[in-house]
Amino acid sequence: MLDRKFILQNLPAVKQNCLDRGVSCELDRLVELEQQRKAADTEAQEFNRQANEVAKSIGAVKDPEQRAAVVEQGRSLRSHKDAAQRKVDELEVEIIAIQRTIPNMAHPAAPRGADDLANCEVARGKHAPRTFDFPVKDHLQLGSEKGWIDFEGGARTTGQGFYFLAGELVLLDLAIQQMAIEYLMQRGFIPTITPDLARADILEGIGFMPRGPETQVYSVEQTDLCLIGTAEITLGGLYAGQTLEAESLPLRLCGISHCYRTEAGAAGRASRGLYRVHQFTKVEMFVFCLPEQSDALHEELRDIECELFDLLEIPYRVVDTATGDLGGPAYRKYDLEAWMPGRGQQGEWGEVTSTSNCTDYQSRRLNVRYKEKDVKGTHFVHTLNGTAFALSRALIAVLENHQQADGSVQIPAALQPYLRRTKIG
């Protein structure tokens, strides 16, 4: 959510940003409603001030008749105030509804464009795509041959899009998680395991829309809880309503959680096997920081993602996401796309991580502030998030890139200490 004053003072820039992002917002309506709200608010405040004055004076009035008259006056002022306040509240609801639809401003260097076609490749990983001297299998073939991935079993217990991981692939999954956590701890991240559910208002604060027909979010009946689609939600919500000390920033957290996505409207999209599933495990990074730190930290998160995939010896490219593809909260976003030899006809790039600088967009909604010692006032922190590993897609990349002619999979050196094997299968 953008600051309301900022919107009013920078209306042309905000409008242009909506155009860049392909979002239509009722900005003129917001301006008009805000004017009305301010007028009603001033009125309500004035009635309230008078009513307070009268109420304070009543204690001193001893004569019963006079007292009754003053009480009546107070009652009347209070009801005028209530009427004006109701108007304020109604307008406020309408304004907030519009305000929440306005996307974050975009980084000046973010590519302008309507969709992912405008995304801009900015870097490549250390490792180039392999040339295979045998027929390449995709992860599903490898997985079903070795009994590692069972979608039929997942469908029987749970439904389409769910799966069991089995056998040595479980060890690979856990090894990747451990490697990531160990690496992140050395980089100053506090490791956590977060709840897999969160309240709907936290999801909304992070920028998800938990209700509605298009929602990507599973809700739990008869509660206000939702299954999280990423630990960004729980990590970002961790300090909702809190004021952090400036010296404690930047605060780097990482968290393991399960992630649940309905993938509404995704049916039919190219998404074989583990690529698009309803549940997966993720190691997520999240940072709370001072405004002047967020650009540099965004580069840091991107570097970490690159290094982690370099450690897995997987080819990837880094993409600077175009304005039309940023979503609501991001100011700038980088995606890593790993080479997946089994995807499409002769291999394709597939998104494996994403890191966003959300500036103060989430912290304003969640009310996460910071305070500097000996300085009056508080400000909103900046928040950033980034994927260390989405295990489902990381597994695709490892299996397909490191497969051998016999269907076994070579384990990259960096994972071997955690897996205690040089290959699986």
Add this chain to the structure above:
RNA sequence: GGAGAGAUGGCAGAGUGGUCUAUUGCACCGGCUUGCUAAGCCGGAGUGGGGUUUUCCUCACCGCAGGUUCGAAUCCUGUUCUCUCCGCCA
């Protein structure tokens, strides 16, 4: 899951419907006084919104959310967290 007790400013801690502003102490900041130190005296100090424009004014905030009342830290309802006890469980 059940019963009880509690939550007040950076900290401690008073405040059971109105008396000028949430008492007081510690810590903090400024000033004054004192031959050092210690102490003393005076004053200031939180967060958020609105107005005014450099000086203030005003409103809201006593875990959170509602309610009663002309008026709520105080009364009522719900809720969260903490502590004690009981039950259950991994």
